[in-house]
Amino acid sequence: MIFSYQFVQRALIATLFAGIISGVLGTLITEKKKIMMTSGVAHASFGGIGLGYLLGIDPMLPALGVAGLVVMVMKQMEEKLSSHSDTVMGMLWALGMALGMIFVGLRPGYPPDMTSYLFGDILTISERDLLFMVIVSVGFLMIYSFRFEQWKIVLFDEEHAKLQGLMVDRYKTVFYLSIAVAVIAMIKVVGIILTLAILTTPPMTAKLFTKRLLPRMILATIFAWITIFLGFFLSFLIDVPSGAMIIFVSVLVYFLMAGGKKMEKVLAIRK
Amino acid sequence: MKILEVRNLDVYRGDKKILEDVSFSLNRGEVLGILGPNGGGKSTLVQTITRAIPFNKGVVWIHKGERLGYVPQFATFDLQFPITVEEVILSGSAHFSKRKRIAAGDDSKAKDLMKQFQLLDVADHPISDLSGGQTQRVLICRALMGEPTILLMDEPTASIDFQTKDQIIRQLKDKDPELSIVLVSHDLNVINQTVDSILCVNFHADFHAGNRLESDQLKKVYGCPIEVVLHGEIPHRILDSHLKKEEDKP
Numbered sequence: 001m002i003f004s005y006q007f008v009q010r011a012l013i014a015t016l017f018a019g020i021i022s023g024v025l026g027t028l029i030t031e032k033k034k035i036m037m038t039s040g041v042a043h044a045s046f047g048g049i050g051l052g053y054l055l056g057i058d059p060m061l062p063a064l065g066v067a068g069l070v071v072m073v074m075k076q077m078e079e080k081l082s083s084h085s086d087t088v089m090g091m092l093w094a095l096g097m098a099l100g101m102i103f104v105g106l107r108p109g110y111p112p113d114m115t116s117y118l119f120g121d122i123l124t125i126s127e128r129d130l131l132f133m134v135i136v137s138v139g140f141l142m143i144y145s146f147r148f149e150q151w152k153i154v155l156f157d158e159e160h161a162k163l164q165g166l167m168v169d170r171y172k173t174v175f176y177l178s179i180a181v182a183v184i185a186m187i188k189v190v191g192i193i194l195t196l197a198i199l200t201t202p203p204m205t206a207k208l209f210t211k212r213l214l215p216r217m218i219l220a221t222i223f224a225w226i227t228i229f230l231g232f233f234l235s236f237l238i239d240v241p242s243g244a245m246i247i248f249v250s251v252l253v254y255f256l257m258a259g260g261k262k263m264e265k266v267l268a269i270r271k
Numbered sequence: 272m273k274i275l276e277v278r279n280l281d282v283y284r285g286d287k288k289i290l291e292d293v294s295f296s297l298n299r300g301e302v303l304g305i306l307g308p309n310g311g312g313k314s315t316l317v318q319t320i321t322r323a324i325p326f327n328k329g330v331v332w333i334h335k336g337e338r339l340g341y342v343p344q345f346a347t348f349d350l351q352f353p354i355t356v357e358e359v360i361l362s363g364s365a366h367f368s369k370r371k372r373i374a375a376g377d378d379s380k381a382k383d384l385m386k387q388f389q390l391l392d393v394a395d396h397p398i399s400d401l402s403g404g405q406t407q408r409v410l411i412c413r414a415l416m417g418e419p420t421i422l423l424m425d426e427p428t429a430s431i432d433f434q435t436k437d438q439i440i441r442q443l444k445d446k447d448p449e450l451s452i453v454l455v456s457h458d459l460n461v462i463n464q465t466v467d468s469i470l471c472v473n474f475h476a477d478f479h480a481g482n483r484l485e486s487d488q489l490k491k492v493y494g495c496p497i498e499v500v501l502h503g504e505i506p507h508r509i510l511d512s513h514l515k516k517e518e519d520k521p
Contacts, residue, residue: 031352032349152354152358153367155349155352156352156359157348158348159323159347160341160362160413163323164362165368212397213353216353
């Protein structure tokens, strides 16, 4: 039985917490249309991973630093430049990737295999990665449930939230840093390139079924659990990369559900 | 009694000067209409009063103890965000930020307002399901939750027809004659019917007591003779002298 292997058990625990991260923060990312930024942060963090290799430390630490730095720069840019901020994001995205390659190249000796960072490998998740995911998902649950009503208002209408005396800037800083942390937590599961998909596809699938925020978060979490588990299980069965299979399943589920919804509507009209 | 005064106000957005040397005042119970072409600085002026936008020179004085209520244009927030009508209205409560959520009595207050503005049927609906007019009424209810003494209303270009708008202003004044209202409008009809004084804003501002504007005063603000301010694509209807100019062209 595959579930008796320790690395499989770890992968299953990772699935549980990755689902929560996708459900809670992914929903907010898709609602606030921070998709481009999320993808940019994920790619730019490659610079940190390269730096980690060069310095001989755990690459996830500098990656987290880079991701945090990028979101804070983006927050400033959005406030100052608004419409041009995505150009800056594009540059940081490429710069991070480029620096990563340079750092790896600078390291003497045979270049390390970077595929597990680019495409993820849920089977190689270490205990430290797992602990990070647990802290992040429990942290998100606490931060976003403790003041859920206030969060909704800040995200819906900043100007009104300010008038009501809420510290909008603080909320925004927490939200932006959450994106950085969520991205880093997801890199080991599906990799830099596919992080965006795991944060956005389950929430988009959930959006087909409900127009309310909390049910959408819960449903997105469930969809994320199902798709990560299925993808991981299938990748194990037919021996293909797990990150790619997880994303394939999650996008497939979205299109099946969207198609089903469409059919339902067409049939309802015919009746 | 004077409750709001703006004196010699200059406002910049970035490097661009939006308003220059704007002065006016508002007395308790009065309705002030703000008119002017798109991009003339009407919304900026209102947002300066709410302190959403900082100003560079001048004075914005609000009598101590007055409570501001603000009804924004739609464009300033995300209409697709998954939030219900009731949640939006409750967020206007004065207790909202201080307590975990709201205080006792807020729920029934919100219900009363929804009843008054015919929103009870859609209380549980997400805001994205509503029509333009309904959304506008939700925002008015939200502003009224805080029991304002000064209500600032920044109107979207096309939402409710002018009779409904007129009706809402009257309804508000009937319920509370002491309520002061600042109404940004794109519609001269509303302005003429309900206001006590008019402020024409186009970079500079001209204050007119009374609700009659002569055509040359309007000409000064809009840069051409006009009769009626319409919604949508055509910001105003032009009179014949403007047309003649067009004909002169080869």
